[in-house]
Amino acid sequence: MTAAPRTRVRRLPELAGSSREALDAVLDAALVAHVAVVEDGWPVVLPLACARDGDRLLVHGSTGSRLLRALAAGTPSCTTVTLLDGAVYARSAFNSSMRYRGAVVYGRYRPVPDPVDGLRVLTEHLLPGRWDELRPPTGKEVAGTSVLAVPLDEWSVKVSDGWPEDEPGDLDAPVWAGVLPCATTWGRPLDAPDLAPGRRPPAAVLARAGTAR
């Protein structure tokens, strides 16, 4: 008897994907990951901005953050990304559910060898087109930022994009059934209160406004 790998999807395995393409698609659609570590025997899970960079997932934060310090030291971690895509209205509460995409990555984070390049990848993922508009980070800023990566070695991915699956006896219930989709959408840009008069949002920001991710 061999131990099942912890990345085997146990619940609703028919929703599990096995391709790196599926994993990459979910990670690339996410801006925030929930990263968990163990501290004094208790789990701690906090949100961190994230960006995939090839075969690794990047996060960053202050070197003063306890979570970032624990991650930088290589503590065991679990990183979970969840994108909610809709509410599934079945004909019973029991069969009602959500449409979602999710990924889980286990592993140990390590500082990246080139933190400025890591910051570039993170910034371009979170704020597309922004890196080249901004001055380069100072040495002090780089020193104060922990840029970490976990390899995409041990992972699972799950996509729920279906329809209500009702009991045969419920199909005649006198209720509507279907899906109410949801998406994270960007609104219209808001100028900073201290913005110089006449300065307009760049094309990349205007292009993002009104789109969903």
Added chain:
Amino acid sequence: MTAAPRTRVRRLPELAGSSREALDAVLDAALVAHVAVVEDGWPVVLPLACARDGDRLLVHGSTGSRLLRALAAGTPSCTTVTLLDGAVYARSAFNSSMRYRGAVVYGRYRPVPDPVDGLRVLTEHLLPGRWDELRPPTGKEVAGTSVLAVPLDEWSVKVSDGWPEDEPGDLDAPVWAGVLPCATTWGRPLDAPDLAPGRRPPAAVLARAGTAR
């Protein structure tokens, strides 16, 4: 010297809230929580649909789920809710950030004494107005569902809703600065493929479509 409580917000404490009203507002805006436990020394964090019910937070899932079984047994847990509200375009990568609302709850989940009422609260939070349209859950369905609650005793809440905070020397940089808001918005309802002809979405679904949460 006393140990700082783990719910003390250490990073950017000026963003921390201390009122139950602030906590409740964040939890009530969330449909999904990320719940972490420790398994064989490694953290595990998975998304679960959630709903606040007074002074406790409810989650539910299959009694066959390993996570739900561990939670039902009272294993130490950390539950984190994160709502992304926008991207903050500062005049440096270092000061760029996100608008978000977040809550963290530590504690041990326990099965609720009245699981059908818990399912009602969860269903009404996830699918407002739906409970009374549906048949009651069967005994078998209730037996197969784990409905758990963690008390809102040990928690923190943090709201980042500000503007770019730039270094004085960056204020003259020739770039736009501001916030691109984002929100989770509901789209138009999609009929299930097996829906009987002529059946229309109920008012509660139509009212939700097009709104943000």
